[in-house]
Amino acid sequence: MTDKDISTRPRRRTTLGDVAQRAGVSAVTVSRVLREPHLVSETLRERVATAASDLGYVPNRLASALASAQTNTIGVVVPSLTNGVFNDFLSALHNVFLPAGFQLLVLNSRYTDANEEKAIATLLGHHPEAMIVTGVDQTPGARRMLQHAGVPVVQVMELTDRPIDINIGLSQVEAGHAALRFLMERGCCRIAHLMAPLDARAVRRREAFEQEMVSRGMEPLVIASTRPTSVPLGAELLAALIERHPDVDAVWCSSDNLALGALFECDRRGIRVPEDISFMGFNDLEFCSIAHPAITSVATPRYEMGERTAEIVLEIIRGSGKRPEERRIDMGFEIRERDSTRKAPRP
Numbered sequence: 001m002t003d004k005d006i007s008t009r010p011r012r013r014t015t016l017g018d019v020a021q022r023a024g025v026s027a028v029t030v031s032r033v034l035r036e037p038h039l040v041s042e043t044l045r046e047r048v049a050t051a052a053s054d055l056g057y058v059p060n061r062l063a064s065a066l067a068s069a070q071t072n073t074i075g076v077v078v079p080s081l082t083n084g085v086f087n088d089f090l091s092a093l094h095n096v097f098l099p100a101g102f103q104l105l106v107l108n109s110r111y112t113d114a115n116e117e118k119a120i121a122t123l124l125g126h127h128p129e130a131m132i133v134t135g136v137d138q139t140p141g142a143r144r145m146l147q148h149a150g151v152p153v154v155q156v157m158e159l160t161d162r163p164i165d166i167n168i169g170l171s172q173v174e175a176g177h178a179a180l181r182f183l184m185e186r187g188c189c190r191i192a193h194l195m196a197p198l199d200a201r202a203v204r205r206r207e208a209f210e211q212e213m214v215s216r217g218m219e220p221l222v223i224a225s226t227r228p229t230s231v232p233l234g235a236e237l238l239a240a241l242i243e244r245h246p247d248v249d250a251v252w253c254s255s256d257n258l259a260l261g262a263l264f265e266c267d268r269r270g271i272r273v274p275e276d277i278s279f280m281g282f283n284d285l286e287f288c289s290i291a292h293p294a295i296t297s298v299a300t301p302r303y304e305m306g307e308r309t310a311e312i313v314l315e316i317i318r319g320s321g322k323r324p325e326e327r328r329i330d331m332g333f334e335i336r337e338r339d340s341t342r343k344a345p346r347p
Helices: 003-008 016-023 027-035 042-055 061-068 085-097 113-124 140-147 172-185 200-215 231-244 256-269 302-318
Strands: 073-078 103-108 131-134 153-156 166-169 191-195 221-224 250-253 278-283 296-299 328-330 334-336
Touching: 016 027, 016 042, 027 042, 073 085, 073 113, 085 103, 085 302, 103 113, 113 131, 113 140, 131 140, 153 302, 166 302, 172 191, 172 200, 172 250, 172 278, 172 296, 172 334, 191 200, 191 231, 191 256, 200 221, 221 231, 231 250, 231 256, 250 256, 256 278
Parallel strands: 073 103, 073 131, 131 153, 153 166, 166 328, 191 221, 191 250, 250 278, 278 296
Antiparallel strands: 296 334
């Protein structure tokens, strides 16, 4: 078969039979070479490898999985592939799983329950050896699928009292309370919250923030958007806030991107930070420390969460399904104080 023959034939997936025909051996021989290369001669290995390479052959992993009950894949669902918050988490998963011989299948739910449920169904259809899902607010249908998946399931980024299997994250509620207390300790009294998007974790932080304000006799000031978080959106939300509440003296943003955009808008309007308004973000992305002024933020251990998640999954897989004694793991958070918030109460 010539290269011209290959390029002009109908496009279809190259099969084991095509490789066998190209190598001049049987399909059974090709299968044996691919599954147990150490049991055949070097000459035969090279012959089959050359044929497979020439034809661009990719083994059918699903068929192999049905035979061996192993796919060496891990299913992962995150709500965004563009939000930098998930970069560290996914990097940690790759850094642990890839050297261990596992590949990640990552799908994006785009912050919607329906998309998350479809993503979970799709990934389970590929028979992963574990599932990692963001958050704890899966639909009843998604929850049932995960409960009956027969593989380790890890819910990450947030804590719950009802984990499906393993839960690794932080208390979003405690983060909301801590943010308000931090700003109040620095003398702020007209404190607003900018938030986007309206995902469950951000909503829980906002609710805790508002509850803390009400308990202290303060008026909750919230400007929210359903659009994806971004630097330009932060500038827009800050402008809307100043229009409605010009006397605000502190702003906590649901993301660092919003905080950076709000800082730019303050600079454009001649509003001094932190003398006129203090700013605080959430997640502590890397640009927070080099912004001007540097942004105070609630730091979340995203890389460490990913690393811990991957290590536990590998322990379960390699330990014949044995779960760790602690199923709910609180990774905590910390407030990293920088120049965007005043250091002491006003006199």
